[in-house]
Amino acid sequence: MSDRNVCVVIDYQNIHLTAHGFFAPEGLPIHESLVEPCRFAERIITLRAQRQADAPPARLASVRVFRGQPSNKHEPFTYGISQRQRSQWTRDSRVEVNYRSLKYPGDWPDTPSREKGIDVLVGVTLLELAMAGTYDVVILASHDSDLEPALEVAQQKGVSKIETAGWVGGRIPRVNGRRLWHTALNAADLVGVRDRRNYLPPASPAAQMTAIMQSKQT
Template sequence: MTETPKVASQAPLPAPPLERVAVFIDYQNAHLSAREAFLPWGSPTSDGHIDPCAYAQALVGMRKRPSRLLSVRVYRGRPDPRHEPGAAGANDRQAAVWQRNGAVVCRRPLRYPHDWPDLPAREKGVDVQLACDVITEAMTHQVDVVIIASRDTDLIPALEIVRSRRLAHVETASWDGSSRICFPGEGQPWCHRMDETAYEAIRDRRDYTKG
């Protein structure tokens, strides 16, 4: 009687390691871009906000490689209470909720022109701080991937440094129908695009105007 040859059992392949992901959100850029893409013209300025932690979790969930969200960092301006006490209070309450949910919120004072309020206040130094923190975070080698949620092309030099020195893998995020950050002459870095359904799922619908 012929014996059936025995097949050596194979040990299961080890699971690929989780990639550690840090998400950096240029908040004003991401928020206004979402309003332009998905909300009707003339919607209240307080409408359409994004929950940073939910946004970051959704971005990590869109990755094809096993991933773990390591940190969420949000960059935005802060109104001056002397000029806009109501807006400053809402901004503070919003930042406090986001921080309790696990985000790091980095705010810089808005710059008010001499003819304010005829001309609006503007953010100053927010993109520079974001760029510096992306490089600093990547240099620690505590993260494998950085995702930048912004369309601001001023951030490209910082992303080029991270990529050229192989400090971390670089990805970006934008909305369907919106522009994206690209290295000159390339289709990179990879951009995670969210449609309106995904946007509705990560909106922050809390009313921060009430103290």
């Protein structure tokens, strides 16, 4: 039987922060526990093959990443880092990184910026992929219960098989109270899929610290 094409849809901040909260060593900054999207998706494919003994062979065909985009006006330093991350991750032609601008409250930075609308984009993309049937399997990587309605419609009306993935111990999205096939990754998997690249601009440590402080005061 020929390989089955798989697309992994990643709710990036949800996956990143959940992994950091569960598995990161004490004191490790959040930005040092980034997940490399393609390695993360490939690990999902490997684990599901090990656990679905009777499933046809599968290959990773596409990775869709959704995350918040810092403002170049408010946080130019962080904005630059996010652009370098997208440039690096999309060197693999299977990876597509989709940004949506973060929302900045009037009293920022006292109140932090936050993502807005990412769950809607993820849900819409999940439905479009399921209905199109371009991929045999579409896997949602998220622990967000707000995505359960989209999962339900995708599972009921889509052409593609729908599955979920995430971290051991994290909340598993359900359809009508029942789990779809779920591939869970653990702390050892995180070690293998972490993105350890240095995305800071080429400058001295003092210049980098100055840029960080300026971005926080903007």
